[in-house]
Amino acid sequence: MSVRLTLATVSKVIRVGSSLNLVSQNRKIMSSAAEFPYGKVFAKIDELKPQFIDTLGKAVKIPAVSGDESLRPMVVRKAHFLVGELQRIGFTDIQLKHLGTQPPPVEDENLQLPPVVLSRYGNDPKKKTIVVYGHYDVQPASFEDGWDTEPFELYVDEEKQLMRARGSTDDTGPVIGWFNVVQAYKESGFELPVNLITCFEGMEESGSIGLDGLIVEEADKYFKGTDAVCISDNYWLGTTKPVLTYGLRGCNYYQTTIEGPGADLHSGIFGGIIAEPMVDLVQVLGSLVDSKGKILIDGVDDMVAPLTEKEAKLYDGIDFTLDDLNAASGSDTSLYKNPKDILMHRWRYPSLSLHGVEGAFSSQGAKTVVPAKVHGKFSIRTVPDMDSEKLNKLVIAHCDKVFSKLESPNTCKTELIHDGDYWISDPNNTSFTAASKATELVYGVSPDLTREGGSIPITLTFEQQLKTSVLLLPMGRGDDGAHSVNEKLDISNYVNGMKTMAAYLHYYAVAEGK
Ligand SMILES: NCC(=O)N[C@@H](Cc1c[nH]cn1)C(=O)O
Numbered sequence: 001m002s003v004r005l006t007l008a009t010v011s012k013v014i015r016v017g018s019s020l021n022l023v024s025q026n027r028k029i030m031s032s033a034a035e036f037p038y039g040k041v042f043a044k045i046d047e048l049k050p051q052f053i054d055t056l057g058k059a060v061k062i063p064a065v066s067g068d069e070s071l072r073p074m075v076v077r078k079a080h081f082l083v084g085e086l087q088r089i090g091f092t093d094i095q096l097k098h099l100g101t102q103p104p105p106v107e108d109e110n111l112q113l114p115p116v117v118l119s120r121y122g123n124d125p126k127k128k129t130i131v132v133y134g135h136y137d138v139q140p141a142s143f144e145d146g147w148d149t150e151p152f153e154l155y156v157d158e159e160k161q162l163m164r165a166r167g168s169t170d171d172t173g174p175v176i177g178w179f180n181v182v183q184a185y186k187e188s189g190f191e192l193p194v195n196l197i198t199c200f201e202g203m204e205e206s207g208s209i210g211l212d213g214l215i216v217e218e219a220d221k222y223f224k225g226t227d228a229v230c231i232s233d234n235y236w237l238g239t240t241k242p243v244l245t246y247g248l249r250g251c252n253y254y255q256t257t258i259e260g261p262g263a264d265l266h267s268g269i270f271g272g273i274i275a276e277p278m279v280d281l282v283q284v285l286g287s288l289v290d291s292k293g294k295i296l297i298d299g300v301d302d303m304v305a306p307l308t309e310k311e312a313k314l315y316d317g318i319d320f321t322l323d324d325l326n327a328a329s330g331s332d333t334s335l336y337k338n339p340k341d342i343l344m345h346r347w348r349y350p351s352l353s354l355h356g357v358e359g360a361f362s363s364q365g366a367k368t369v370v371p372a373k374v375h376g377k378f379s380i381r382t383v384p385d386m387d388s389e390k391l392n393k394l395v396i397a398h399c400d401k402v403f404s405k406l407e408s409p410n411t412c413k414t415e416l417i418h419d420g421d422y423w424i425s426d427p428n429n430t431s432f433t434a435a436s437k438a439t440e441l442v443y444g445v446s447p448d449l450t451r452e453g454g455s456i457p458i459t460l461t462f463e464q465q466l467k468t469s470v471l472l473l474p475m476g477r478g479d480d481g482a483h484s485v486n487e488k489l490d491i492s493n494y495v496n497g498m499k500t501m502a503a504y505l506h507y508y509a510v511a512e513g514k
């Protein structure tokens with residue numbers, strides 16, 4: 001049998017100091033036309049690259065920070081921006097699902113949760129149906145944090161071939177990527193090989209509050225007939241090798257509030273005379289974790305699943321070094337030097353991070369204030385087999401015990417702000433196989449299978465409620481700086497990420513089974 005060969009042009013993949021060496025400018029990948037008949041879609045993605053960068057620029061301009069109540073109108077504005085784009089491209093049945101008011105703790109009791117954007121492209125019963133999930137909200141960012149350029153303006157660095165902005169990699173870039181893939185199929189004259197349903201939320205960075213209920217509610221309605229869920233909201237481990245991800249840690253986020261004086265006070269007048277809430281809080285926060293990363297709350301480590309020999313072996317072949325970690329953190333501050341230990345502590349052990357103190361003096365200068373009420377924020381990344389409710393009880397009991405030992409006249413309350421479960425799945429299924437083929441086609445290398453230290457709270461809910469597999473198909477690199485200053489997405493990752501998404505839809509459509 002003769003097989004016609006097509007050439008799919010794959011953009012430059014940059015390898016820095018690596019052994020992979022798969023790179024070449026405009027690398028040509030030979031693929032059978034019977035196997036991948038959409039070479040024209042790839043060409044269209046290349047052709048429309050300037051427009052796709054432009055669309056991303058418009059999206060990141062909207063400061064959709066879900067954690068900042070005052071910016072909630074901006075989150076809603078971004079939802080409407082997405083609706084406009086979906087209409088332009090030809091999605092149908094576009095719905096903004098409202099989730100009601102945000103539960104406490106919250107300043108404004110009437111604060112509305114941002115809407116979830118649902119839409120469809122195609123509804124052919126002969127085709128498989130894929131739900132793509134992403135989030136349009138972002139972490140806070142301000143130029144004063146140390147950004148090189150304004151965080152809510154897309155800066156295209158022509159020399160480094162990257163795009164810098166809050167949301168560029170987490171998660172506005174991948175969300176806009178899905179739109180672009182559909183546009184590229186359409187404009188190159190092809191039907192999409194699957195029915196696509198989009199589910200984009202605006203509260204992911206704040207624990208996906210309200211989304212669980214919507215998924216339960218719509219499982220047999222909007223999401224009926226879903227064969228697989230694909231999420232592009234995480235990152236490669238390093239900077240060169242693509243990965244597919246089959247596990248996430250969960251995240252339980254807490255605040256400890258300590259209050260006493262009726263108002264902020266002058267430390268010259270009241271210092272040494274009254275009990276200072278900040279002094280108490282520092283001691284409570286300081287009792288949670290030590291400088292080696294050990295969680296000091298009794299009972300937490302006992303819940304962690306023991307490491308089996310089989311699991312330990314999974315870490316052997318992963319392409320990751322201490323240098324990758326140092327490059328991503330911009331430092332040499334790792335608590336572990338061995339790559340296997342680093343990955344285990346990122347993926348399969350819990351961690352406790354201290355995030356900040358609301359209500360405390362935090363600006364430049366030397367204000368001599370005694371804050372009257374402070375909220376210490378911290379979170380625990382959870383792993384199998386930790387029980388979320390049991391963890392909450394242990395955390396609250398620990399904080400109460402430490403505070404009571406201080407014999408302070410102030411009051412102390414620790415509460416859960418939000419939680420999201422960990423998730424782990426078997427990557428030997430049709431969806432992962434399709435994504436693996438797509439990755440090989442685009443990057444010429446088979447992806448590593450990884451877990452992730454971060455959290456996407458809704459993942460387990462999708463799996464359980466839609467009774468489908470979930471695939472994590474990352475677009476960006478490990479050094480993208482998500483949640484950090486100078487967040488970026490390399491242009492090659494944007495373009496090749498879209499090609500991988502496009503090819504995944506095809507390989508999943510033609511594969512046998514779900
Ligand atoms: N790209 C995923 C991501 O950044 N997820 C957040 C989710 C979260 C949980 N609680 C607050 N945010 C993460 O921090 O992992």
Ligand SMILES: [Zn+2]
Nearest residue numbers: 135170171233
């Ligand atoms: Zn994200």
Ligand SMILES: [Zn+2]
Nearest residue numbers: 170205482483
């Ligand atoms: Zn994030």
